Amino acid sequence: xxxxxxxxxxxxxxxxxxxxxxxxxxxxxxxxxxxxxxxxxxxxxxxxxxxxxxxxxxxxxxxxxxxxxxxxxxxxxxxxxxxxxxxxxxxxxxxxxxxxxxxxxxxxxxxxxxxxxxxxxxxxxxxxxxxxxxxxxxxxxxxxxxxxxxxxxxxxxxxxxxxxxxxxxxxxxxxxxxxxxxxxxxxxxxxxxxxxxxxxxxxxxxxxxxxxxxxxxxxxxxxxxxxxxxxxxxxxxxxxxxxxxxxxxxxxxxxxxxxxxxxxxxxxxxxxxxxxxxxxxxxxxxxxxxxxxxxxxxxxxxxxxxxxxxxxxxxxxxxxxxxxxxxxxxxxxxxxxxxxxxxxxxxxxxxxxxxxxxxxxxxxxxxxxxxxxxxxxxxxxxxxxxxxxxxxxxxxxxxxxxxxxxxxxxxxxxxxxxxxxxxxxxxxxxxxxxxxxxxxxxxxxxxxxxxxxxxxxxxxxxxxxxxxxxxxxxxxxxxxxxxxxxxxxxxxxxxxxxxxxxxxxxxxxxxxxxxxxxxxxxxxxxxxxxxxxxxxxxxxxxxxxxxxxxxxxxxxxxxxxxxxxxxxxxxxxxxxxxxxxxxxxxxxxxxxxxxxxxxxxxxxxxxxxxxxxxxxxxxxxxxxxxx
Numbered sequence: 001x002x003x004x005x006x007x008x009x010x011x012x013x014x015x016x017x018x019x020x021x022x023x024x025x026x027x028x029x030x031x032x033x034x035x036x037x038x039x040x041x042x043x044x045x046x047x048x049x050x051x052x053x054x055x056x057x058x059x060x061x062x063x064x065x066x067x068x069x070x071x072x073x074x075x076x077x078x079x080x081x082x083x084x085x086x087x088x089x090x091x092x093x094x095x096x097x098x099x100x101x102x103x104x105x106x107x108x109x110x111x112x113x114x115x116x117x118x119x120x121x122x123x124x125x126x127x128x129x130x131x132x133x134x135x136x137x138x139x140x141x142x143x144x145x146x147x148x149x150x151x152x153x154x155x156x157x158x159x160x161x162x163x164x165x166x167x168x169x170x171x172x173x174x175x176x177x178x179x180x181x182x183x184x185x186x187x188x189x190x191x192x193x194x195x196x197x198x199x200x201x202x203x204x205x206x207x208x209x210x211x212x213x214x215x216x217x218x219x220x221x222x223x224x225x226x227x228x229x230x231x232x233x234x235x236x237x238x239x240x241x242x243x244x245x246x247x248x249x250x251x252x253x254x255x256x257x258x259x260x261x262x263x264x265x266x267x268x269x270x271x272x273x274x275x276x277x278x279x280x281x282x283x284x285x286x287x288x289x290x291x292x293x294x295x296x297x298x299x300x301x302x303x304x305x306x307x308x309x310x311x312x313x314x315x316x317x318x319x320x321x322x323x324x325x326x327x328x329x330x331x332x333x334x335x336x337x338x339x340x341x342x343x344x345x346x347x348x349x350x351x352x353x354x355x356x357x358x359x360x361x362x363x364x365x366x367x368x369x370x371x372x373x374x375x376x377x378x379x380x381x382x383x384x385x386x387x388x389x390x391x392x393x394x395x396x397x398x399x400x401x402x403x404x405x406x407x408x409x410x411x412x413x414x415x416x417x418x419x420x421x422x423x424x425x426x427x428x429x430x431x432x433x434x435x436x437x438x439x440x441x442x443x444x445x446x447x448x449x450x451x452x453x454x455x456x457x458x459x460x461x462x463x464x465x466x467x468x469x470x471x472x473x474x475x476x477x478x479x480x481x482x483x484x485x486x487x488x489x490x491x492x493x494x495x496x497x498x499x500x501x502x503x504x505x506x507x508x509x510x511x512x513x514x515x516x517x518x519x520x521x522x523x524x525x526x527x528x529x530x531x532x533x534x535x536x537x538x539x540x541x542x543x544x545x546x547x548x549x550x551x552x553x554x555x556x557x558x559x560x561x562x563x564x565x566x567x568x569x570x571x572x573x574x575x576x577x578x579x580x581x582x583x584x585x586x587x588x589x590x591x592x593x594x595x596x597x598x599x600x601x602x603x604x605x606x607x608x609x610x611x612x613x614x615x616x617x618x619x620x621x622x623x624x625x626x627x
Contacts, residue, residue, distance in 0.1 A: 002031060002032045002048060002049055002050045002051055002061065002074065002075045002076075002160075003025075003028035003031030003032050003048070003049040003075055003159075003160040003161065003164075003501075004046065004047065004048055004049075004061075004073040004074065004075045004124065004125070004126065004158070004159070004160050005021055005024040005025045005028070005046070005047035005048075005073075005157075005158065005159045005160070005164050006021065006044065006045060006046040006047060006073060006126050006157070006158050006159070007020065007021055007044070007045045007155045007156070007157055008043065008044050008128075008135050008155065008156040008158075008210055009042075009043045009044070009154065009155060010151070010154050010155060010156055010210070010212070010213045010215070011154045011213050013154060014153065014154030014155055015042065015043075016040060016043070016044060016045035016155060017045070018038060018040045018045060020045075020167070020168060021038055021040070021045045021046070021047045022038060022047065023167040023168075024047055024157075024159055024164040024165070024167045024168070025038065025047030025048065025049060025164070026167075027161070027163045027164050027166075027167055028049050028159075028160055028161055028163070028164060029049060030501060030502055030503070030504055031049050031051065031075075031160060031161070031501045031504070032048070032049025032050040032051045032504075033049070033051065033504050034050050034051055034052040034056075035048075035049070035050035035052065035059075035060060035061075036048060036049050036050065037050075037060055037061050037062055038062075039062035039064065039071055039073075041071075041130070043128075043133055044071070044128050044135065046061075046062040046071060046073040046126060046128070047062075047073070048061040048062050048073050051356070051504055051506060052255075052256070053077070053254055053255065053256055053356065053357060053506060056255050056256075058096070058097035058098065058099055059097070059099040059101060061073055061074060061101060063099075063101045063102060063105055064105070065105050065106075065109065066096070068130065069109075069129065069130045069131055070105050070108055070109050070127065070128070070129055070130070071105075071127070071128045071130070072101060072104045072105050072108065072125060072126070072127050072128075073125060073126045074100075074101045074104055074123065074124075074125040074126075075123065075124045075125065075145050075160050076121055076122045076123030076124060076125070076140065076144070076145045077100065077121050077122055077123070077251075077506075077508065078100040078103055078104070078119055078120070078121040078123065079120050079121045079250040079251065079253075079513070080119070080120040080121070080250070081100035081103045081121075084103045084107060084118060084119075085102075085103055088103070088106045088107065088110060091110060093106040093109075093110065100121075104125055104127060105127075107119075108127040108129070108136065109129075112136075113136055113207065113209055113220075114220075115127070115136065115138070116138040116140075116207055116220045116221070117220055117221065119140070120250075120513065120514045120515070121140060122140045122142075122144030122145050122508070122509075122512075123138070123139070123140045123144075123145055124137075124138070124139045124140070124145040124146060124147040124160060124202075125137070125138060126158060132211070133211070133212060134209065134210065134211050135156075135208075135209070135210040136207060136208070136209055136210075137149075137158060137202065137207060137208040137209075137210075138202075138206070138207040138208075138220065139202045139203070139204055139205070139206060139207075140204065140205075141204060141205045141221045141514060141517070142204055142205075142363070142484075142488070142489065142493070142512045142517065143191070143203075143204030143205075143488075143489040143493055144493055144497065144509065144512060145160070145497065146160055146161065146201065146494065146497060147159075147160065147201065147202040148160070148161065148162050148164070148165055148194065148199055148200070148201055148202075149199070149200050149201075149202060149208070150165050150168075150171070150198055150199045150200070151215070152168065152171045152198065153170075153171075156210060156215060161333060161498075162194060162196075162199060162333035162334060163333045165199055166333070166625075171198055172197070172198055173196055173198070174196070174197050174198070175195055175196065175197070176193060176194070176195060176196060176197045177449065177452055177453045177456070177457065177588070178193060178453070178456045178457040178460070179193045179194060179195050179196075179334075179335075179457075180195075180335075180457075180588060180618075181441065181453055181456075181457030181458050182457055182458050182461060183195075183335045183337065183614070183618070184435060184436040184441055184444070184614055184618075185435060185436055185437070185438075185441065185457075185458040186435065186458070186486065186487075186490070186491075187336075187337035187338050187435055187491065187610075187614055188336055188337065188338060188490045188491040188494070189334055189335065189336075189490065190461075190485070190486050190489065190490030191203045191204070191489065191490065194334055195334035195335060196334075202217070203219070203485075204485070204489050205219050205220060205221040205222060206218065206219050206220065207219075207220050223481065223484065223517070223521050224518070224521060224522075225472055225474070225477040225480075225481070225521045225522070226473075226522070227522065228522055228523065228524040229522055229523070229524070233527065233537070233540060236523070236527065236537060236541075237537065237540055237541035238541075239519065240516075240519060240537060240538065240541045241541050241542070243513070243515050243516050243519055244270065244274060244510060244511070244516060244541075244542075245274055245277070246513075246515070247510035247511070247513035247515070247516050248271060248274040248275060248278065248359065248510045249274075249278055250510075250513070251359055251508040251510055252275065252278055252279075252359075254356070254357050256355075256356035256357060257284070257354065257355040257356055257357070258284075258355055258356070258357040258358070258359075259283065259284030259285060259286060259351060259354065259355040259357070259358050259359075260272050260275055260283060260284070260285050260286070260310075260358055260359045260360070261285075261286055261287075261347060261351070261358050261359075261360045261361070261507075262285040262286065262287050262301045262304060262305065262310070262312070263287065263297050263300075263301060263361070264287070264297045264298070264299070264300025264301035264302075264303065264304055264550065265297070265300070265361065265550070265553075266361075266364070266370075266535065266538070266539060266542075266546065266550060266551065266553075267361025267362075267364035267365070267370075267511065267538075268304075268360065268361035269304045269361075269546050269550050270361065270364075270538070270542050270545065270546065271359050271360065271361050271510055271511075272285055272304060272305075272308055272310060272359075273304075273307075273308055273542070273545045273546065274510075274545075275359060276308040276309065276310070282309055282310050282311040283308065283310045283311065284310065284311045284313070284354060284355055285301070285304075285305055285310040285311070285312045285313070286312075286313050286315070286347055286350060286351040286354075286358070287301035287302075287305075287312070287313070287314050287315070287347070288314075288315050288316075288317055288343045288346055288347040288350075289314055289315065289316050289317065290316065290317050290343075290560070290561070291316065292561050292564070298314050300549070300550065300553065301314070302314070303547055303549060303550065304546075304547065304550060307546075307547050313350065313351075313354065315346060315347065315350045317342070317343050317346050317560070321342075321565065321569065321570055322569075322570070322573055324342075325342075325570075325620060326620050326623070326624060328341060328342060328345045329341070329617055329620050329621050329624070330620075330621070330624040331345070331498050331499070331502045332494070332498055332621070333625075334621065335614075335617055335618045335621045335622075336494070336495075336498075336617060336621070337435075337613060337614040337617040337618075338491050338492075338495055339560045339562045339613055340495065340560065341495050341498075341499065342560050343560060344495055344496060344499040345499045345502065348499040348500045348502065348503045348505050348507075349502075349503050351503075351505060352500075352503035352504060352505040355505070356504070356505065356506060357505070357506045357507075357508065358500070358505060358506070358507050358508070359507075359508050359509070359510060360496060360507050360508070360509050361509075361511065362492060362493070362496055362507075362509040362511065362512065363488060363492075363509050363511040363512040363517075364511040364535065364538060365534075365535070366480065366483050366484050366487065366488040366492070367480065367484070367511065367512075367516070367517055367520040367521065368511075368520050368523075368528060368534075368535040368537070368538045369476060369480060369528035369529050369534055369535060370534045370535045370538075371483075371534065372534065373479075374476060374479065374480075374528070374529050374534055375529055375531070375532050375533075375534060377475050377476045377479070377525070377529065435610050435611060435614055436611055436614065438458070438459075440611065441458075443590075443593055444589050444590060444593050444594075445588060445589065445590070446587075446588060446589065446590055449587075449588040449589075465482050465485075465486070468481075469481050469482060474525060476525050476528065476529065477521075480521075496509075523537060539551055562609045562610070562613050563601075563607050563609035565609075566601060566602075566609050566612055566613065566616075567601055567602055567604065567609075570616075571602050574598060574612060574616055575598055575602070577616065577619050577620065577623075578594050578598060578612070578615055578616060578619060579591070579594060579595050579598055582594075582619060583619065583622055583623055583626065584618070584619060584622040585615050585618055585619045585622075589615070594615065597611060597612055597615075598612065
């Protein structure tokens with residue numbers, strides 16, 4: 001695992017600067033503490049930091065072909081590099097190393113811009129052809145590895161982290177109102193947006209080709225959700241077990257210590273169980289826990305550890321948040337509000353003391369339909385088929401009938417959330433998952449900010465995502481498609497990448513293997529969600545591998561007690577930075593609305609933890625950026 005940076009001249013009057021690329025590269029030492037390199041020529045300059053995992057002796061980058069015509073800077077792992085090496089050798093290529101980077105060198109010469117379609121792995125890379133003055137940049141299908149880009153002063157800049165681009169001087173660092181609006185609605189900023197107008201994230205499954213001054217971007221892969229197989233459950237279970245075993249086995253290649261994150265949920269437990277099948281030594285597993293019982297998953301992780309005989313390590317999160325929170329959030333280089341970033345940061349820090357690589361269960365929920373809202377697709381499908389007037393009557397009847405089950409005040413709040421999240425999930429829940437929804441953002445914004453935003457931001461993104469998924473006939477496919485490109489790619493994967501790489505730790509995700517993803521996307525709905533059971537086929541396929549207590553336990557998200565923190569130990573800091581001495585949030589938010597939210601939450605009158613956490617994260621990020 002590594003970090004890459006670079007500059008590419010777009011015109012005759014511009015040239016890359018070695019000193020600038022060195023500054024960019026120095027900012028990501030944590031991504032690659034073992035080695036570094038700069039390659040500069042008249043038209044390009046590539047920078048590199050290395051975390052040595054495979055072929056430690058021969059993996060120096062940037063790497064060039066023997067004749068110096070092809071140069072590559074690469075971040076990630078190519079899991080099918082051995083097969084590609086054999087294929088390229090049969091075509092006449094001669095290799096000097098066992099490193100997967102050299103596969104890209106020869107692969108680019110052989111296949112040109114088709115290179116990414118041959119790769120199975122997690123990656124972001126830049127390949128330069130000296131003869132044609134052409135540069136290819138690409139990001140893996142699922143977006144495991146990040147790539148930030150910017151054009152400035154006749155140069156195309158790229159980097160693994162946004163902080164590298166902040167090392168470049170004299171570019172317009174105006175914040176993007178669209179990104180602020182989307183962040184407050186979703187708790188993250190998805191590609192291609194960043195907090196800065198001038199900087200973009202390359203979308204997953206996309207490539208950029210630069211020929212002279214021409215810069216073109218296009219997808220090289222898009223998910224396909226059809227056709228659906230007709231095989232029976234057992235045949236598909238056998239195929240899924242085989243694909244998952246292969247995905248795990250590929251991700252065990254390492255010349256450094258390797259372990260796994262273990263939450264005690266189905267997904268990480270399957271990964272650990274398969275790792276145990278291939279390992280002659282006990283698998284090293286790592287779990288984070290809390291003193292608050294409702295957030296603590298250590299008992300389940302301990303059960304899995306005992307079942308598979310792992311070498312298990314547990315850590316209690318008793319964070320000194322006043323000291324740690326700014327540091328944790330500062331790693332993201334832009335506002336990021338997923339509260340699970342806190343435990344992810346701590347478990348990565350502790351695991352990095354023992355291993356250099358970890359496997360995770362990330363992605364299974366997003367490709368096999370593991371979230372609770374997916375169980376409501378039948379109801380949503382029925383409701384969506386009704387005329388508008390009938391749909392409102394149906395929704396009112398449902399709310400009224402369910403309200404009898406609880407005290408009316410609690411019922412009304414919870415059922416309104418249920419309606420927003422489940423009755424019309426594509427249009428309401430996925431795009432506005434209970435943070436600052438449209439009406440809440442309208443109350444929050446200063447008039448001048450709302451006017452400058454117009455109908456852009458979250459509103460425009462929602463329309464775009466709706467249009468993009470219209471061609472998918474099944475509602476569940478549409479939900480999974482949006483979740484994959486928004487929640488998985490914009491929230492979950494950056495969280496793990498940033499948290500792990502902050503501690504020079506590589507995280508690998510078997511469920512995001514290309515073949516596993518393609519298989520999952522072709523499953524019929526009833527094998528993904530059956531009644532109230534999510535991830536039906538995945539659980540069925542591995543029911544004999546896991547303890548029954550794990551297979552049948554209710555899903556529990558990786559979360560933290562934010563409501564309690566913000567009403568307790570973090571309350572003074574929250575009031576200080578949001579109400580008494582804000583540096584930025586009140587430039588777009590009305591001070592009286594922020595004060596109302598803070599006062600109600602601290603007094604216990606109403607809980608606004610999710611919204612206040614986003615404002616706090618934004619303000620703390622801005623103070624870091626200003627520093």
